[in-house]
Amino acid sequence: MSSASIRQESAIEIAESRKGKLGAGVYSGRSRVVLERGYFALKSSTWAVVASGFVEPLIYLVAFGYGIGQFIDGVVDGNGNPISYAQFIAPALLATSAMNGAIYDSTWNVFFKMHFGRIYNGMLSTSLGTLDVALGEISWALLRGLAYAIGFMAIVTPMGLVPSWWGLLAIPASVLVAFGFAAVGMGITSYLKHRQQMQYIQLVMLPMFLFSGTFFPLTIYPEPIQWFIQALPLWQAIELIRGLTLGILNLAMLGHVLYFVVMIIGGLYFTTRRLTALFLR
Amino acid sequence: MIRLERLNIRLFQRRKTLILAKDSKAPETMIIAKGLTKVYGDFKAVDGIDFTVTRGESFGLLGPNGAGKSTTMKMIAATSQRSGGDLLILGKDPNDQGPEIRAHLGVVPQQDNLDRELKVWENLMIYGRYFGLSRKWLKVKIEELLDFAQLADKRNSKTEELSGGMKRRLTIARGLVNEPEILMLDEPTTGLDPQARHILWDRLFRLKEQGVTLVITTHYMDEAEQLCDRIMVMDKGKIMAEGSPAELIKNYSSKEVLEVRFGSDNNAQVAKELEGIGERLEILPDRILVYAEDGEQCLEQIIKKGLHPVTSLVRRSSLEDVFLRLTGRTLVD
Ligand SMILES: Nc1ncnc2c1ncn2[C@@H]1O[C@H](COP(=O)(O)OP(=O)(O)OP(=O)(O)O)[C@@H](O)[C@H]1O
Numbered sequence: 036m037s038s039a040s041i042r043q044e045s046a047i048e049i050a051e052s053r054k055g056k057l058g059a060g061v062y063s064g065r066s067r068v069v070l071e072r073g074y075f076a077l078k079s080s081t082w083a084v085v086a087s088g089f090v091e092p093l094i095y096l097v098a099f100g101y102g103i104g105q106f107i108d109g110v111v112d113g114n115g116n117p118i119s120y121a122q123f124i125a126p127a128l129l130a131t132s133a134m135n136g137a138i139y140d141s142t143w144n145v146f147f148k149m150h151f152g153r154i155y156n157g158m159l160s161t162s163l164g165t166l167d168v169a170l171g172e173i174s175w176a177l178l179r180g181l182a183y184a185i186g187f188m189a190i191v192t193p194m195g196l197v198p199s200w201w202g203l204l205a206i207p208a209s210v211l212v213a214f215g216f217a218a219v220g221m222g223i224t225s226y227l228k229h230r231q232q233m234q235y236i237q238l239v240m241l242p243m244f245l246f247s248g249t250f251f252p253l254t255i256y257p258e259p260i261q262w263f264i265q266a267l268p269l270w271q272a273i274e275l276i277r278g279l280t281l282g283i284l285n286l287a288m289l290g291h292v293l294y295f296v297v298m299i300i301g302g303l304y305f306t307t308r309r310l311t312a313l314f315l316r
Numbered sequence: 317m318i319r320l321e322r323l324n325i326r327l328f329q330r331r332k333t334l335i336l337a338k339d340s341k342a343p344e345t346m347i348i349a350k351g352l353t354k355v356y357g358d359f360k361a362v363d364g365i366d367f368t369v370t371r372g373e374s375f376g377l378l379g380p381n382g383a384g385k386s387t388t389m390k391m392i393a394a395t396s397q398r399s400g401g402d403l404l405i406l407g408k409d410p411n412d413q414g415p416e417i418r419a420h421l422g423v424v425p426q427q428d429n430l431d432r433e434l435k436v437w438e439n440l441m442i443y444g445r446y447f448g449l450s451r452k453w454l455k456v457k458i459e460e461l462l463d464f465a466q467l468a469d470k471r472n473s474k475t476e477e478l479s480g481g482m483k484r485r486l487t488i489a490r491g492l493v494n495e496p497e498i499l500m501l502d503e504p505t506t507g508l509d510p511q512a513r514h515i516l517w518d519r520l521f522r523l524k525e526q527g528v529t530l531v532i533t534t535h536y537m538d539e540a541e542q543l544c545d546r547i548m549v550m551d552k553g554k555i556m557a558e559g560s561p562a563e564l565i566k567n568y569s570s571k572e573v574l575e576v577r578f579g580s581d582n583n584a585q586v587a588k589e590l591e592g593i594g595e596r597l598e599i600l601p602d603r604i605l606v607y608a609e610d611g612e613q614c615l616e617q618i619i620k621k622g623l624h625p626v627t628s629l630v631r632r633s634s635l636e637d638v639f640l641r642l643t644g645r646t647l648v649d
C-alpha cells in the first residue's frame with residue numbers, strides 16, 4: 036500500500052458538505068454504512084435464524100399446497116380461469132415471508148440494539164443522523180426480504196406455480212412489502228419499553244397470516260369483516276403479489292402500492308422522530 | 317512494520333497541517349455555554365451554568381456523583397438537547413447542527429457503548445465509516461489506533477472477550493478515529509491500571525500538543541492536576557469554582573494540611589478541643605484535617621493540649637482539599 040495515495044477528506048469536510056441541505060440535522064446521506072454494520076454483524080450471527088425465514092414458506096407450501104391442495108378443486112383466478120391450489124397460495128406465502136423477515140429484523144433485532152446493545156448510542160455520537168439510522172436499519176430488513184423473495188421464486192417458478200411473466204415483478208413487490216412492514220415495525224418497536232410488549236406484535240401477526248386471503252378467498256366472510264381485512268397490510272400485500280404471479284393486473288394494484296408507500300413514509304417519519312427523542316434528547 | 321511507522325508519522329503530520337491551516341480562520345472559542353440547563357422531569361440536573369473553552373485548552377469537570385458532569389458532556393457532544401440557555405460548539409448550535417458538530421468531536425462516554433456483535437478491528441472500522449471516512453484510509457488509521465490502545469493482538473477478539481480496561485482503551489481509540497478537534501472524555505481512566513493510566517495521560521498530552529482541545533471529567537485529582545489547564549468544580553448542577561489547579565488551591569485552601577487520626581470513634585469528640593487551631597478544620601469519619609500556613613506548628617499546639625494522635629501527617633494542599641471544601645465531600649465516595 037503506498038501511503039502517498041491515501042488522501043482522505045476529513046470527517047469535518049464530509050459533514051459540512053451537507054451544510055444547509057434539507058434535513059441536514061437528521062440525515063447525512065450515509066444510511067448505507069448502517070448496512071455495512073449489518074454485514075459485519077451477520078458474519079458472526081446464527082445462520083439458523085436466517086435460514087428458517089427461507090424454509091418456513093416452503094414448508095407451508097408443501098403441507099398446504101400439495102397436502103391439503105389434493106382435496107381442493109374448483110380454485111379460479113380473478114378472471115375465472117381454473118388454477119391449482121398451490122398456485123393460489125404460493126404468492127400469499129411469498130408476501131407472508133416478506134412480512135415475517137421484515138418484522139423480525141425491525142422488531143426483535145431493533146429492540147435489542149436499542150435497549151441492550153446501545154448500538155444507536157454509538158451511531159448517534161458520530162456525524163450520522165437519526166434518519167440515516169432509521170433508513171439504514173429498515174433497508175437491512177428489506178435486503179433480507181429481497182433475499183427470501185429471490186430464493187422462494189427460484190424454487191416455485193420451475194414448479195409451475197408462477198404462470199405469468201408478470202410474476203418477475205413479484206420480487207420488487209416483495210421488497211416494497213418488506214420495506215413497508217419494516218418501517219412500521221421499527222416505528223412501533225421504538226415506542227415499546229418492555230420485552231413483553233413485543234409479544235403483542237406476534238399476537239397480531241399470526242391471525243393476520245391465517246385470515247388475510249392466504250389460504251382461502253375473502254368472499255367466505257360477511258361483508259363487514261371483508262372490509263376490515265382489506266384494510267390490513269398483509270391482505271394488501273397478498274393481493275398485489277398474487278395479481279402479479281397470476282398475471283391479472285388491475286388499477287387496484289396501484290392502490291396496494293400506494294398503501295405500502297404510505298406505510299414506508301409514515302414508518303420512517305415516526306422512527307426518526309422517536310430515535311431523536313430517545314437518543315438525542 | 318517500519319513502513320507502518322512512517323505512515324503513522326504522516327498521519328500525525330497531516331493532522332498538524334490540517335489544524336494549522338484551520339487556525340488562521342477558525343474561532344478561538346471552541347465551546348461557549350450561557351445559562352446552560354438540563355431538566356429531567358422537574359429535576360434540574362444542570363442548573364444554568366456558564367463557561368467557555370478555547371482552542372487547544374484542556375478543560376476539566378470535577379464534581380461528586382450526580383453533579384451533572386456527564387449531562388453537561390452529553391449536551392456538548394450534541395447527543396442530549398439542552399432544556400434552556402445557550403450553547404455553541406465551534407459557533408454551531410447543537411439543536412439544529414448535530415451531525416455537523418459531532419464530526420468535530422471524539423466522544424468517550426462514561427458508559428461503554430462498543431458494538432458487542434463486532435470484533436475489535438470491526439468496531440474501529442465501522443465507527444470510522446459512520447463518519448463517512450474511506451475504508452482505505454481507515455485501514456491505515458486503525459493500525460495506528462490499535463498500537464495506541466495496545467490492542468494490536470486483540471484485533472480479532474469480540475469486545476466481550478476484552479477486560480474492562482481494554483474496553484476502555486478501545487473506546488478511547490474509537491473516539492480518535494475521526495481525528496477530532498475536541499476530544500470529550502468522561503472518566504477516561506476509570507478501570508485502568510496505573511500503567512495504562514500513565515500511558516493514556518502521555519497520549520492525551522501529545523494530542524494536546526497537536527492542538528486538540530480536551531474536555532475531561534474525572535474523580536482523580538492527580539489526573540486533573542496532570543491534564544487540565546483549567547478546572548470547573550460542579551455540585552448539584554451548579555458551578556462551585558473555576559480556575560487553574562494552582563489558582564483553585566490558592567483560593568480555596570491553605571498552604572499546608574495537617575492530617576491527624578485519633579481512632580474512628582474519637583475523631584468527632586477530639587475535634588471540639590481542636591477548635592481555634594489552624595485556619596479551618598475538616599472532620600472526616602477517619603481523620604481530622606487542619607488547614608494552616610504551618611502544619612508542624614499546629615501539631616505542636618495539639619500535643620501541647622495533651623492530645624496524642626495515633627498518626628499525623630503534614631502535606632501540601634491539593635485539589636482534593638479544594639474539592640472537600642467546596643462540596644463537603646471526598647472525591648471517591
Ligand atoms: N436520563 C436521565 N433521566 C433522569 N435523570 C437523569 C438522567 N441522566 C442523569 N440524570 C440525573 O441527573 C443528575 C446528574 O447526572 P450525571 O450523570 O450528569 O452526573 P455525574 O456528575 O456525571 O455523576 P457521576 O460522577 O456519578 O458520573 C443525577 O442526579 C442523575 O440522577
Ligand SMILES: [Mg+2]
Pocket residue numbers: 385386387426502
Ligand atoms: Mg458521570
